[in-house]
Amino acid sequence: MAIINLKINSKDYSIDVDPQMPLLWAIRDFVGLKGTKYGCGIAQCGACTVHLNGQPVRSCSLPVAAVANKNITTIEGLSDDNSHPIQKAWIEEQVPQCGYCQSGQIMAAAALLSKNASPNDADIDAAMQGHICRCGTYPRIKRAIKKASENKP
Amino acid sequence: MVSRRQFIKNTGKASFALWLGATSNGFANAAFITDAPSNFTPFVKIEKNGKITIFNTKPEMGQGTFQSVPALIAEELEVSLDAITIVQTSGEKQFGGGQAAGGSSSIRGNYDAYRKIGAAAKEMLVKAASVKWGIGIESCYAENGSVHSKLSKEHLSYGDLIEEASKLEVPKEPKLKNKSDFKIIGKSIQRPDVPLKVSGKAEYGIDVEVPNMVYATVFRSPVIGGTLKSFDADATLKIPGVIKVVEAKTTVGKYQYSGVAVIAKSYWAALQGRKVLKVEWDTNGYENFNLSDYENKLRNLSKEAGVLDKNIGNVESVKTEPGNSVESFYETPMVAHHTLEPMNCIAHVNGEMLTIWTSTQVPSAITGSGPNDLHSQIGMKPENITLHSKFIGGGFGRRLYTDYVIEAVNIAKQIEQPVKVIWSREDTTQHSAVRPMTFSQLKGGFSKEGELISFQHKVISPSYFDSVGPNFDKTKVDAIMIEGIGEQAYQIPNIKTSYVYADFHVPVAAWRSVTSSTVAFAHECFIDELAHKVKKDPLDFRLQMLDKDSDTKRVLLKLKEVSNWDKPLPKGKGRGVAQWEFFAGLCAHVVEVSVTKDNTIKIDKVYAVIDLGEVVNPDNVKNQIEGSIVMALTAAIKTGITIENGKIKQSNFHDNPMIRMHETPEIEVHILADGGKIKGVGEPGLPPFAPALANAIFSISGKRIKKMPFDLKLS
Ligand code: FES
Numbered sequence: 028m029a030i031i032n033l034k035i036n037s038k039d040y041s042i043d044v045d046p047q048m049p050l051l052w053a054i055r056d057f058v059g060l061k062g063t064k065y066g067c068g069i070a071q072c073g074a075c076t077v078h079l080n081g082q083p084v085r086s087c088s089l090p091v092a093a094v095a096n097k098n099i100t101t102i103e104g105l106s107d108d109n110s111h112p113i114q115k116a117w118i119e120e121q122v123p124q125c126g127y128c129q130s131g132q133i134m135a136a137a138a139l140l141s142k143n144a145s146p147n148d149a150d151i152d153a154a155m156q157g158h159i160c161r162c163g164t165y166p167r168i169k170r171a172i173k174k175a176s177e178n179k180p
Numbered sequence: 181m182v183s184r185r186q187f188i189k190n191t192g193k194a195s196f197a198l199w200l201g202a203t204s205n206g207f208a209n210a211a212f213i214t215d216a217p218s219n220f221t222p223f224v225k226i227e228k229n230g231k232i233t234i235f236n237t238k239p240e241m242g243q244g245t246f247q248s249v250p251a252l253i254a255e256e257l258e259v260s261l262d263a264i265t266i267v268q269t270s271g272e273k274q275f276g277g278g279q280a281a282g283g284s285s286s287i288r289g290n291y292d293a294y295r296k297i298g299a300a301a302k303e304m305l306v307k308a309a310s311v312k313w314g315i316g317i318e319s320c321y322a323e324n325g326s327v328h329s330k331l332s333k334e335h336l337s338y339g340d341l342i343e344e345a346s347k348l349e350v351p352k353e354p355k356l357k358n359k360s361d362f363k364i365i366g367k368s369i370q371r372p373d374v375p376l377k378v379s380g381k382a383e384y385g386i387d388v389e390v391p392n393m394v395y396a397t398v399f400r401s402p403v404i405g406g407t408l409k410s411f412d413a414d415a416t417l418k419i420p421g422v423i424k425v426v427e428a429k430t431t432v433g434k435y436q437y438s439g440v441a442v443i444a445k446s447y448w449a450a451l452q453g454r455k456v457l458k459v460e461w462d463t464n465g466y467e468n469f470n471l472s473d474y475e476n477k478l479r480n481l482s483k484e485a486g487v488l489d490k491n492i493g494n495v496e497s498v499k500t501e502p503g504n505s506v507e508s509f510y511e512t513p514m515v516a517h518h519t520l521e522p523m524n525c526i527a528h529v530n531g532e533m534l535t536i537w538t539s540t541q542v543p544s545a546i547t548g549s550g551p552n553d554l555h556s557q558i559g560m561k562p563e564n565i566t567l568h569s570k571f572i573g574g575g576f577g578r579r580l581y582t583d584y585v586i587e588a589v590n591i592a593k594q595i596e597q598p599v600k601v602i603w604s605r606e607d608t609t610q611h612s613a614v615r616p617m618t619f620s621q622l623k624g625g626f627s628k629e630g631e632l633i634s635f636q637h638k639v640i641s642p643s644y645f646d647s648v649g650p651n652f653d654k655t656k657v658d659a660i661m662i663e664g665i666g667e668q669a670y671q672i673p674n675i676k677t678s679y680v681y682a683d684f685h686v687p688v689a690a691w692r693s694v695t696s697s698t699v700a701f702a703h704e705c706f707i708d709e710l711a712h713k714v715k716k717d718p719l720d721f722r723l724q725m726l727d728k729d730s731d732t733k734r735v736l737l738k739l740k741e742v743s744n745w746d747k748p749l750p751k752g753k754g755r756g757v758a759q760w761e762f763f764a765g766l767c768a769h770v771v772e773v774s775v776t777k778d779n780t781i782k783i784d785k786v787y788a789v790i791d792l793g794e795v796v797n798p799d800n801v802k803n804q805i806e807g808s809i810v811m812a813l814t815a816a817i818k819t820g821i822t823i824e825n826g827k828i829k830q831s832n833f834h835d836n837p838m839i840r841m842h843e844t845p846e847i848e849v850h851i852l853a854d855g856g857k858i859k860g861v862g863e864p865g866l867p868p869f870a871p872a873l874a875n876a877i878f879s880i881s882g883k884r885i886k887k888m889p890f891d892l893k894l895s
């Protein structure tokens with residue numbers, strides 16, 4: 028066990044955990060932010076996606092010690108009120124079904140748009156390939172990303 | 181049916197409200213002021229301050245019941261969806277045995293009944309206003325949560341009318357609105373759960389945290405059917421955070437299993453403890469089980485006559501000339517549900533009392549509010565069970581089963597604190613009941629004139645009912661396993677369907693669209709084979725067997741139109757069609773394909789027509805059909821579940837892959853909702869997809885696919 032300092036959504040947390048424990052469980056069970064989901068634990072589904080210094084990463088496959096003091100953003104840090112352009116587009120397109128994958132999808136899409144303001148189909152496919160939506164909302168995710176890119180000033 | 185007027189007056193209580201709902205023996209409406217009796221199921225509660233609560237008894241798993249059920253009531257009650265509070269019920273006794281979602285039944289089973297509740301409430305409120313104002317009912321109308329007078333500017337909010345309304349008889353047959361006056365039904369209104377799911381705030385079972393909670397992971401027998409011999413937890417108990425190691429029993433259908441639970445302060449610690457746990461299993465000979473042998477057994481069993489299901493005309497008496505008949509054999513795999521939220525459950529046993537927090541499709545089965553035996557399996561009294569039912573991160577049939585709940589309760593009995601049991605993805609893949617495979621033998625015979633005069637479909641498979649219950653009668657047809665095959669609208673003079681039972685030791689489950697997800701593949705690919713045999717266009721061939729008006733005929737005609745079926749495709753493109761009607765509903769697809777340079781099939785477009793009779797939220801239906809097609813595509817072309825040396829070989833998404841965005845075809849959905857029988861939404865999009873795709877592949881390559889999963893790479 029070791030004390031690890033985490034910076035999540037601009038807040039500081041200090042937790043006493045196994046340094047090898049994946050960031051995912053630190054976020055969910057020690058920090059208490061439940062929007063980041065567990066789907067596979069082996070970097071296959073994307074449900075656990077958060078931003079590390081603005082880059083999308085799989086929190087299930089990152090030891091918590093490796094991200095100490097770095098800037099982590101979870102779905103809760105994207106906006107307080109669904110005002111992020113991606114979240115707005117997700118609502119306009121009524122993307123979610125069960126919704127379980129959507130935090131991860133949204134974090135990946137937000138990261139994509141911050142790098143590429145108007146992604147084409149191939150860019151979107153490439154950025155979203157690591158994400159499974161078992162409910163099959165892919166056509167809407169794609170539409171929502173396009174809508175968000177158009178809505179952007 | 182009793183429609184009693186019953187008032188329990190207690191105006192002093194804070195909960196003073198007008199409740200409207202159904203008595204336990206049906207949807208006879210009844211109204212109560214304050215505490216309703218236990219045999220009454222409330223659906224609407226209107227409070228003095230105007231607050232309107234609608235209770236939704238159908239769990240939300242992505243299919244949209246969180247909106248669609250309240251929408252039916254709100255429409256007739258004349259309140260907007262924004263003005264109501266929706267309360268998801270949690271298996272409470274007062275809400276009865278209907279608190280369950282499955283079989284695409286939430287709307288099709290309750291369309292008029294829910295509307296009548298809203299309509300009855302509205303009629304009573306309107307009457308109450310007319311009494312108060314001393315004017316005729318015809319001079320009053322309801323709008324936006326108030327009753328208005330046509331004679332003056334006067335209006336009264338529903339909350340101001342509840343006391344007067346409660347004195348009135350509940351109308352038995354309230355007048356329902358005309359479709360043309362609908363403000364909610366048939367409109368694509370944004371779903372109330374979407375903002376929660378976009379902000380990460382929607383709470384699923386796995387997200388719940390209760391004070392003092394500990395975590396557990398369970399080591400289960402890798403060989404299916406293995407029993408626990410012994411375990412050595414010495415090393416496990418030395419892992420920091422591990423609290424206790426206990427046996428964990430559960431039940432799925434007729435099967436009973438035992439695993440070993442590692443209970444710890446964190447899930448991570450529990451997982452570390454499990455890694456060093458030593459367990460010995462008695463594999464009972466099941467370690468020799470290989471799926472390939474079992475598939476051979478099924479092929480051999482196809483020689484048996486089996487049990488007769490449907491027998492129309494007399495297939496045996498039909499004499500077909502040599503060369504005028506076709507025979508075929510189709511095979512399908514087992515598949516996993518793979519809800520993205522893995523199985524999980526929190527249970528807290530406190531003496532006689534049990535509290536459960538979980539995502540489930542069957543809240544009333546867990547609390548004992550419906551006909552079930554969960555409480556007897558866990559030795560708890562129904563009145564002592566409290567459930568907190570959460571948003572479901574995918575159901576697809578997996579969460580109709582309560583094995584993960586029973587297991588959590590059995591663990592919770594051995595520790596004082598509440599315990600959250602989380603199944604890893606691997607646990608969920610390898611220890612869940614699976615969709616069974618079905619093998620199909622088909623025969624068709626033509627007259628000299630080329631008319632299809634006989635059709636036979638024999639299903640060879642393990643039995644669902646044998647798996648879920650102890651007393652399956654093997655001399656009878658398992659109706660689940662031959663689902664739909666005897667009910668297609670095709671008018672063929674001689675039809676025979678039959679079932680051959682195959683013994684199996686692996687628990688099987690209903691999977692979204694149940695057996696239609698496999699038998700439709702065989703059935704509708706074979707219809708395509710028959711069409712080609714007599715050199716007919718596959719869609720016209722089907723229509724020619726649909727002489728009489730039927731829903732299937734209307735769906736195919738619509739599909740023909742929207743898919744431009746009569747317009748020849750450009751060179752290098754092919755298409756296939758399939759339809760399926762079954763208990764859940766009716767849908768048909770046309771799949772258009774082309775071949776890429778590396779000789780692989782590319783799915784260019786899917787056209788879908790679903791027949792619903794009535795539609796509540798068209799956009800949500802489209803979302804469901806898009807999703808059904810994606811799920812059906814995974815089942816058609818991705819590895820299923822296989823068993824080697826008694827163990828499920830697949831474990832996670834790397835070896836049991838799902839369709840991803842870049843593999844998703846363009847999908848165009850059309851909805852038929854022009855009256856007629858009300859049908860379901862959640863499942864019908866799946867069964868016709870695999871056969872339509874396989875038929876499309878035949879049309880472009882001449883390759884007849886008879887086994888799922890199949891490769892899009894042409895050899
Ligand atoms: S849970 Fe991290 S990628 Fe699936």
Ligand code: FES
Nearest residue numbers: 126128160161162
């Ligand atoms: S919405 Fe259910 S997994 Fe994506």
